[in-house]
Amino acid sequence: MKAFLNLIRWKNLLMIAFTMLVMHYVLIYGLIKYHTIEDYSFILKKMQVLSFDFELQLADFQFSILVLSVLLIAAGGYIINDVFDKNIDAVNKKTRNPVGKTISVSVAEILYFITTILGILGSLWVSYSLNLWQLSFIFIITAGLLYFYSANYQSVPFVGNLLVALIVAIVPFLIPIFDVLSLNKIYRPTLLNYGFNFNFLFIWVGGFAFFAFLTTLIREIVKDTEDFEGDKAMGQNTIPIKFGSGVTKVIIISLSFILILGVLWINYFYFPNHIFIKYNFTPDDVWWQQIPPASFSSWYSFIFIIFPSIFVIYKVFSANDKKDYAIAGNLIKLIMILGISYSFVIAYSFLNFQILVQ
Numbered sequence: 001m002k003a004f005l006n007l008i009r010w011k012n013l014l015m016i017a018f019t020m021l022v023m024h025y026v027l028i029y030g031l032i033k034y035h036t037i038e039d040y041s042f043i044l045k046k047m048q049v050l051s052f053d054f055e056l057q058l059a060d061f062q063f064s065i066l067v068l069s070v071l072l073i074a075a076g077g078y079i080i081n082d083v084f085d086k087n088i089d090a091v092n093k094k095t096r097n098p099v100g101k102t103i104s105v106s107v108a109e110i111l112y113f114i115t116t117i118l119g120i121l122g123s124l125w126v127s128y129s130l131n132l133w134q135l136s137f138i139f140i141i142t143a144g145l146l147y148f149y150s151a152n153y154q155s156v157p158f159v160g161n162l163l164v165a166l167i168v169a170i171v172p173f174l175i176p177i178f179d180v181l182s183l184n185k186i187y188r189p190t191l192l193n194y195g196f197n198f199n200f201l202f203i204w205v206g207g208f209a210f211f212a213f214l215t216t217l218i219r220e221i222v223k224d225t226e227d228f229e230g231d232k233a234m235g236q237n238t239i240p241i242k243f244g245s246g247v248t249k250v251i252i253i254s255l256s257f258i259l260i261l262g263v264l265w266i267n268y269f270y271f272p273n274h275i276f277i278k279y280n281f282t283p284d285d286v287w288w289q290q291i292p293p294a295s296f297s298s299w300y301s302f303i304f305i306i307f308p309s310i311f312v313i314y315k316v317f318s319a320n321d322k323k324d325y326a327i328a329g330n331l332i333k334l335i336m337i338l339g340i341s342y343s344f345v346i347a348y349s350f351l352n353f354q355i356l357v358q
Helices: 002-007 010-033 060-091 105-129 133-153 159-194 200-226 228-233 239-273 293-317 322-340 343-352
Strands: 035-041 046-052 274-278 353-357
Touching: 002 060, 002 105, 010 060, 010 159, 010 200, 010 322, 010 343, 060 105, 060 133, 060 159, 060 228, 105 133, 133 159, 159 200, 200 228, 200 239, 200 322, 228 239, 239 293, 293 322, 293 343
Parallel strands: none
Antiparallel strands: 035 046, 274 353
16 A cells, blocks of 8 residues: 555645645635625716625535546556656665556556546546536646656656646646636626626636746756756756756756745735725734735745745755755745645635725
8 A cells, every 4th residue: 555655646646636625715715705896886976896705616526526537647647657767766766666666567557547547537527517528638638748758758858847847737727727617607697797707816826826837847857956866877868967967056046036036026016006905804803814915925925935945045056965955855845835825825815805906
């Protein structure tokens, strides 16, 4: 059982499930629950603020199958990656890969086909249940990309890293695709009457998708640096092997600065352009219920994203061996989790405050 759990990267699968759950039940729910718009009243002859109490419309069972499908396809991707990487991992002394040891190559290949096919079938069911079978192609293409990445592209500088980052970014973006379609179906009369839509959800989730893309890209390059010896021995052509450790460090640090600048932009240019009016404020509110969203966002971002990112930059800059890169890689994983958890800050702001764009 332990070998199988290592094979499917159960910790990574938990992170994928966490991301999808948070995007659906925290971020999107928080954004639509008390949605407000400004509308001109011909009776009052002035602009008025209208509040709507929207609810998630994608059924819990449909969402559960969606999450399960993604997890199965991701598990298949991890399995086939270990099949192709068994020799490289042996050189790098990675005990995590059980293929060729406790699990034979043939068994691993069977498990790959089972998980991938079940994941695609699950995605087909969810897509058909929404009368949008075309959405299933997203999963089929993703499964194909995972295979070709392991077979051909992971040793190609930048291409393999970008491909993995893109696949990871798809995970959070799947949620608004399915949520918006179900919301549009139920609330279509209201949307037409007041002339607005739920497309703003793509912008919010797009920010998290970009965060997932960037942090994954950084981690993949860090991981390539950590696996330098094994990759070189097996004739791979990763970024560290092609350009050297010095250039690779510059790339990692530059991407980390882009991440930090993106977080700073959110806090100093996005939130200040919004007016936050507290819902039902009372003196009995506990202290955290009285924190303005801009302050809450700033403190969270600096403590849990920016400061750890600065430490990653320091660790990579001063790295001399695999251990240093391993620490940096694990810290980036933590930053990814904390970044996705920023959804709770957004949900807090929208559920407790009336928000108007200036």
